[in-house]
Amino acid sequence: MTEPLSREDVSSILGRVAFGATDVDLDTWTGRTQDELVDHLMAVPADSAMFSAQPDEVKRLSVTAAATSANKNNGRAQLQAAQGWWQERMRTTAWPLLERMTLFWHDHFATGLGQPAPDVAMMLTQNQTLRTHALGNFSELLGAMTVDPAMLHWLDGARSVTGKPNENYGREFLELFTMGVSPQHYSEGDIREAARAFTGWTVNGQRAAAFDARRHDAGVKTVLGRRITDLGAEEYLAVRDAALAMPVTSRFVAWKLVQKLAYDPGKIDVMADGDRLVARVAAKLREAWSIRAAVDVLLRAPEFRHRPAQVARQPVEQAVHACKALGVAADAVQVAQALDGMGQKLFEPPNVGGWPVDEEWLAPGTTLARYRLATWIEAEARRTAGTIDLPVGPRMLPPSDDLAAWAARFGVARFTPNTERTLRGYLASAGKANEAQRQKSVMTLVISSPEWTVM
Amino acid sequence: MAVSRRRFLGGTAGAAGLYLISPVLARAGRAVGIGVDPALANRRRLVVIFLGGGNDGLNTVVPVADVAGAARASVYRKLRPSLGYAPEQTLRLDRAADAGHGLGLSPSLPYLHGLYRDGRVALVQGVDYPNHSYSHFSSTEIWHTGEPERSVSGWVGRHLDRAGASEGEVRAVGIGNGLPVILRGDSRQGLGIVNIPSTKFADGADNDVNAKARHDALAGFGGHPEAEALRALHGRTSGATVGLVRNLAETKVPAATGSALADKLVTARLLLEEDIGTEVVYLEHSGFDTHANQRAQQERLLAELDAGLGMFWTGKLGTKQVMEPMSPHLTDRTMVMTLSEFGRRIGENGTGAGSGTDHGAASPMFLIGPPAAASPLVGGVHGDHPDMGTVALPADNLVMTTDLRRVYESVLTNWLHNPDPLYSRYAPLPGLFR
Numbered sequence: 034m035t036e037p038l039s040r041e042d043v044s045s046i047l048g049r050v051a052f053g054a055t056d057v058d059l060d061t062w063t064g065r066t067q068d069e070l071v072d073h074l075m076a077v078p079a080d081s082a083m084f085s086a087q088p089d090e091v092k093r094l095s096v097t098a099a100a101t102s103a104n105k106n107n108g109r110a111q112l113q114a115a116q117g118w119w120q121e122r123m124r125t126t127a128w129p130l131l132e133r134m135t136l137f138w139h140d141h142f143a144t145g146l147g148q149p150a151p152d153v154a155m156m157l158t159q160n161q162t163l164r165t166h167a168l169g170n171f172s173e174l175l176g177a178m179t180v181d182p183a184m185l186h187w188l189d190g191a192r193s194v195t196g197k198p199n200e201n202y203g204r205e206f207l208e209l210f211t212m213g214v215s216p217q218h219y220s221e222g223d224i225r226e227a228a229r230a231f232t233g234w235t236v237n238g239q240r241a242a243a244f245d246a247r248r249h250d251a252g253v254k255t256v257l258g259r260r261i262t263d264l265g266a267e268e269y270l271a272v273r274d275a276a277l278a279m280p281v282t283s284r285f286v287a288w289k290l291v292q293k294l295a296y297d298p299g300k301i302d303v304m305a306d307g308d309r310l311v312a313r314v315a316a317k318l319r320e321a322w323s324i325r326a327a328v329d330v331l332l333r334a335p336e337f338r339h340r341p342a343q344v345a346r347q348p349v350e351q352a353v354h355a356c357k358a359l360g361v362a363a364d365a366v367q368v369a370q371a372l373d374g375m376g377q378k379l380f381e382p383p384n385v386g387g388w389p390v391d392e393e394w395l396a397p398g399t400t401l402a403r404y405r406l407a408t409w410i411e412a413e414a415r416r417t418a419g420t421i422d423l424p425v426g427p428r429m430l431p432p433s434d435d436l437a438a439w440a441a442r443f444g445v446a447r448f449t450p451n452t453e454r455t456l457r458g459y460l461a462s463a464g465k466a467n468e469a470q471r472q473k474s475v476m477t478l479v480i481s482s483p484e485w486t487v488m
Numbered sequence: 489m490a491v492s493r494r495r496f497l498g499g500t501a502g503a504a505g506l507y508l509i510s511p512v513l514a515r516a517g518r519a520v521g522i523g524v525d526p527a528l529a530n531r532r533r534l535v536v537i538f539l540g541g542g543n544d545g546l547n548t549v550v551p552v553a554d555v556a557g558a559a560r561a562s563v564y565r566k567l568r569p570s571l572g573y574a575p576e577q578t579l580r581l582d583r584a585a586d587a588g589h590g591l592g593l594s595p596s597l598p599y600l601h602g603l604y605r606d607g608r609v610a611l612v613q614g615v616d617y618p619n620h621s622y623s624h625f626s627s628t629e630i631w632h633t634g635e636p637e638r639s640v641s642g643w644v645g646r647h648l649d650r651a652g653a654s655e656g657e658v659r660a661v662g663i664g665n666g667l668p669v670i671l672r673g674d675s676r677q678g679l680g681i682v683n684i685p686s687t688k689f690a691d692g693a694d695n696d697v698n699a700k701a702r703h704d705a706l707a708g709f710g711g712h713p714e715a716e717a718l719r720a721l722h723g724r725t726s727g728a729t730v731g732l733v734r735n736l737a738e739t740k741v742p743a744a745t746g747s748a749l750a751d752k753l754v755t756a757r758l759l760l761e762e763d764i765g766t767e768v769v770y771l772e773h774s775g776f777d778t779h780a781n782q783r784a785q786q787e788r789l790l791a792e793l794d795a796g797l798g799m800f801w802t803g804k805l806g807t808k809q810v811m812e813p814m815s816p817h818l819t820d821r822t823m824v825m826t827l828s829e830f831g832r833r834i835g836e837n838g839t840g841a842g843s844g845t846d847h848g849a850a851s852p853m854f855l856i857g858p859p860a861a862a863s864p865l866v867g868g869v870h871g872d873h874p875d876m877g878t879v880a881l882p883a884d885n886l887v888m889t890t891d892l893r894r895v896y897e898s899v900l901t902n903w904l905h906n907p908d909p910l911y912s913r914y915a916p917l918p919g920l921f922r
Contacts, residue, residue, distance in 0.1 A: 188779075189779045189780045189844075192780050192838065192842060194838070197836075197837050197838040197839060197843070198837070199779050199780065199837050199838065199844070199846070200779070200837070200846040200847070201777075201779040201846070204622065204623075204846075204847065208623050208625075209625075214621065214623050214625070214626045216621075221622065224622075300639060341715070341716050341719075345718055345722075374665075374682060374686060375665070376664075376665025376666050383665075384540075384541075384624065384774075385624075386624065386625045389666055391718060392667065392672070392718060392721055393666045393667055393668075393669075394666055395666075395667060395718070395721050395722050395725045396662070396665070396666050396667040396679060396680030396681070396725060397679050397680060397681050397687065397725060397728060397729035397732050397733075398664075398665055398666070398680050398681045398682040398686065398687070399665065399666060399680070399725075400725055400726055400729040401686065401687060401688070401689065401690075401729060401733070402682075402686075404689060404690060404691075404706070405689075405690035408690040408691045409690070449714060449719075450712075451709070451712035451713070451714055451723070452709070454708075454712060455705055455708040455709055455711075455712065456705070458705065458708060459701060459702070459704075459705035459708075462701060462704075463698075463701055464697070464701070465697075466697075466698050466701065470698045473691075473698075473702075474698070474701065474702045474705065477691070477702055477706075478702065478705055478706065481706055481709065481726060482709065483709060483714050483718075483719035483720075483722040483723050483726075484714075484719060486722055487716070487718045487719045487722055
């Protein structure tokens, strides 16, 4: 695409895949091409060593298995530390697309803390695995998740043994991770046979995955028409390859990428029907299972450019964006609390299906928690004014009546006429409110506005 | 002059009217028995409890005796050597009319059993839908929409569409984050709140003049609907939020109980007691996906359900008086029903205490009504138990005997007096209501 990006395009694109635009971003990218912006977003090192400083960071968080299991409250504190750490990483990263994709996969392979396991340390290990593969190879990612310690606990793989296979992981592997709900493509029998092939994997005392041949079902299985026999610890890879060989798998994963990053393609039969972007992303994905290549197709598509109100951003994207706009650190406990109220806690998805989409986020509870977040961020920005690390140095809040500056600060190209009228109406009726009160009101209302959530 | 508890949004009422309604009665009026809108005060209430994860029906309502032509108890004992209950551990469903069913309740449900003996509990066996989905997500959606064959809005949401709502009315509330499918209609929807204490503004109440101006402005997003559907819904939700916060500003809320479910039932009670027209409350009690460690996990969850139900009507959680007992007026007008996305398979999937069960199909539903003398709900066992095969050739799964649409149609027709045209082909269950 060579047609220059509009301010709306930049706002919308960065809003959906980069935790929101700053005013600098809007000025920088408006008028340049979509390819140039995508080149910039995709400039994530291929070598994961470049972005995997995580063991040190985990150490700094003093998250250890022993500390987690020793004390439940300590576990909560560690969880908040871990959540804050990732939120702050989302805010400050040089590669926001990498963090956005890591979040995408956390949602796709939704794993949560469970008592007594998995614990925070395992969740952080999984988080690093997700980041390593976030723009890597889907086949490798799928294999890694299948024998990921947190996942082995979360979906009961660790307790599935020969003779008594536990179907939990086998079912979600097919339904949520690869093929979607598609009874025409796999049967209950495939789930049971996959569960048999997955037996034998456990989590050892060092909280690492381990294969125990005695627990493994050595019999013949047939999964998706593929006969699997005598492969022992490799059988999970055979099941993975059988699932990847099904054309519906690339379509389903592509559909989900479009739904979460671009727009809602609707509840469709991904094989029969036709969202053209889904089909193109799927075709690219299937070539070599390169996530980077598939996301590249998605981001460069004309359909990915701005159309009004394509997707309701998740709470964590909004929280990180708000913190970024005002240069407020995103690791405070208040941010995690507001996210809890909005229904999104990192490392604690509501269930293995991941987080809701679109209208399911829109409710008074969410509205009030978002409002609470805005109130806190405003106070925090004022408290830390002059000391904070905004991209172009410390800045104060815009004057209350400079609505264009407020829109820009929050990465919105321009307010809708309705929001403009609401804000002007407030300013006209604010009476004796002083300038600080007015700024606080405008900021709270901007964060509460429809166009800020629905981009 | 009575002062209405429900406050209105002035210029934004038009948009907020999606949720709101006709002026009703003041709490002051209600207290002295005058001025209460009888249509609203006498409205039947429904609390829907979703047992998320797929509650194991067979360890909730246990086959304890073989009955003519069906060796259910024998099959149960054979397939559940670790998880099964012995007959004497269960609470027998032993009212005269039910003795022939050979069933007992989980020992974790003593309060429910008491209500059963009082004739307040209708148990519908084997409820499901054709071409059952074993997916949590697909099956949950079907239980929420009440329609397995095509994509439609939520069955309570459709009730809202047909019933309408006047300004200020909050006819249906979901307790939890976001807005569940069940409450989403085509033109109207319920409201989702986490609890009442959090249904407040972080910057203070309306008595701060600056805060009030902000809240008024927030409500204003609902007054100028955006063109795009999602943004318009966002705006309407803002307007409704401000109305709800103002309506609940004076509601006295007991301290947290320590039970997440009991806290939700406290919220449900308070909403039903407010004069804001709340008719349906939806809440979830999750964790029933017992692929492992089922016995301990399900017993804990069912015991919490049982204690929560006790609190809902008596105000007492265990020995602690959390709130007043439910008033006779409300008791006579309130029904609770339980749903779950599916039951679980007949056989257990492991050995010993760690074993569990995998996703299954049909399961029982409970409907709990007013005291029997005043209740249109007929207590006791309804419908047929699903076939479990024979000891020599046991079934793997429970196939439905009652289509969930018939249960919903019964509730809509006989309890809420608002039948759903979508269910015109489905007769209400005979004998479930009198």
